[in-house]
Amino acid sequence: MEKFIVKGGNRLEGEVSISGAKNAVVGLIPATVLAGDTCIIENLPHIADVLHLSEILNNMGIKSEFIDKHTLKVESGMKPHSDPQYDLVNKIRASYYFIGALLAKYKRAEVALPGGCNFGGRPIDQHIKGFEALGAKVVIEHGVVKASADKLIGANIYMDVVSVGATINVMLAATMAEGTTVIENAAREPHVVDVANFLNSIGANIKGAGTDEIKIEGVSELGGSTYAAIPDQIEAGTYMVAAAMTEGDVTIKNVIPKHLESITSKLREMGVSVEEAGDSVRVYGERPYKAINVKTLPYPGFPTDMQPQMLTLLSTAEGNSIVRESVFDNRFQYLTELIRFGANVSAEGKVAVVNGTTDLTGAEVKCTDLRGGVSMILMGLNSKGETKVSDIRHVDRGYENIVSKLRGLGADITRIEE
Numbered sequence: 001m002e003k004f005i006v007k008g009g010n011r012l013e014g015e016v017s018i019s020g021a022k023n024a025v026v027g028l029i030p031a032t033v034l035a036g037d038t039c040i041i042e043n044l045p046h047i048a049d050v051l052h053l054s055e056i057l058n059n060m061g062i063k064s065e066f067i068d069k070h071t072l073k074v075e076s077g078m079k080p081h082s083d084p085q086y087d088l089v090n091k092i093r094a095s096y097y098f099i100g101a102l103l104a105k106y107k108r109a110e111v112a113l114p115g116g117c118n119f120g121g122r123p124i125d126q127h128i129k130g131f132e133a134l135g136a137k138v139v140i141e142h143g144v145v146k147a148s149a150d151k152l153i154g155a156n157i158y159m160d161v162v163s164v165g166a167t168i169n170v171m172l173a174a175t176m177a178e179g180t181t182v183i184e185n186a187a188r189e190p191h192v193v194d195v196a197n198f199l200n201s202i203g204a205n206i207k208g209a210g211t212d213e214i215k216i217e218g219v220s221e222l223g224g225s226t227y228a229a230i231p232d233q234i235e236a237g238t239y240m241v242a243a244a245m246t247e248g249d250v251t252i253k254n255v256i257p258k259h260l261e262s263i264t265s266k267l268r269e270m271g272v273s274v275e276e277a278g279d280s281v282r283v284y285g286e287r288p289y290k291a292i293n294v295k296t297l298p299y300p301g302f303p304t305d306m307q308p309q310m311l312t313l314l315s316t317a318e319g320n321s322i323v324r325e326s327v328f329d330n331r332f333q334y335l336t337e338l339i340r341f342g343a344n345v346s347a348e349g350k351v352a353v354v355n356g357t358t359d360l361t362g363a364e365v366k367c368t369d370l371r372g373g374v375s376m377i378l379m380g381l382n383s384k385g386e387t388k389v390s391d392i393r394h395v396d397r398g399y400e401n402i403v404s405k406l407r408g409l410g411a412d413i414t415r416i417e418e
């Protein structure tokens with residue numbers, strides 16, 4: 001089993017370049033199913049979820065191959081001969097996008113319920129509500145979502161909750177429906193916009209992505225395109241926190257500063273310096289940091305995917321902070337691990353109380369999920385002595401070359417086989 005060994009105390013300095021956005025590309029790759037011609041997706045992060053999605057396409061009979069580590073060529077015109085394979089679908093949350101894409105193009109999809117991080121119940125009722133509104137019949141049998149339709153017809157769909165997954169999935173399904181679909185109370189995340197931009201690049205007619213009302217005029221045929229994914233907002237935010245955590249000075253390159261605004265503003269509130277310049281941000285700081293309150297919200301609010309990293313930083317600030325998780329029911333599982341370092345943190349329901357301390361010592365910890373897992377590394381960077389992190393497959397799902405990127409900034413981190 002692979003583990004990370006982190007020796008704390010090094011200040012991070014220098015430059016790091018951010019990879020393509022995981023949550024965008026996990027939508028872009030299934031979306032290629034809709035295309036009528038070859039698609040080339042560039043700026044892909046080289047992470048486990050991307051490799052799995054490419055494998056799912058190949059197993060379905062849609063040829064996909066990496067031209068290089070970051071570029072995938074998909075022969076999108078090919079008709080799939082089988083359904084997405086259960087044991088791969090089961091590993092990734094975003095595999096549910098195959099339902100929307102296959103339903104749109106072939107009027108039929110059978111995809112096992114998705115995997116991904118466990119934050120309590122993660123229902124897909126809004127996805128199903130959207131497919132049904134477009135005229136599909138959807139049943140769940142033996143853990144498999146079975147959706148079919150004679151034809152899909154545009155509809156007005158109001159999302160009861162702001163959901164990234166449901167917005168993208170229904171957008172995929174509506175792309176080739178007859179007539180107009182309007183998604184109201186849509187998610188506004190940058191990755192929703194990225195998937196819409198890709199779909200438009202192959203001939204779809206989608207307007208309003210990035211607002212809470214998305215309008216889709218169905219088209220009967222789509223072509224192919226070459227499309228580059230946006231940079232990863234959460235990877236960037238994680239390195240911003242890493243810089244602050246180690247009282248370092250790091251320039252984070254290849255970012256869209258606008259996407260980082262909520263993170264930047266919270267770091268500044270703590271007393272961390274953030275300077276924006278073109279497509280990079282420079283982050284530096286010195287303790288003591290101020291305790292602050294954070295509440296996660298859909299974009300443009302503070303992202304739930306940055307909650308563990310931010311709370312970890314706050315656990316080293318001066319005073320008490322309150323962190324409210326308002327997106328997921330159960331996203332504080334990693335706190336049990338943070339406590340092993342000596343952090344004073346506790347949670348009740350969706351609220352965590354953090355009492356800052358700088359008296360932290362390295363510990364043996366495990367990753368409970370992707371962002372909770374990366375927070376173990378962040379904590380290790382700032383703790384005295386050695387930290388051993390297990391269950392690192394979670395981190396590998398979302399962070400490209402995390403060891404070499406951190407080492408490039410001066411961190412003492414290695415990956416070992418134990």
Ligand code: UD1
Binds near residue numbers: 094126187
């Ligand atoms: C996506 C991201 C994930 C991020 C999350 C919130 C991907 C692959 N994953 O997950 O990293 O943490 O957005 O930004 O992009 N909900 C329902 N019914 C539904 C769908 C969602 O009740 O049909 C609820 C969820 O339980 C949750 C909230 O809506 O409480 C938001 O979830 P959603 O935005 O859908 O998250 P995901 O798409 O699963």
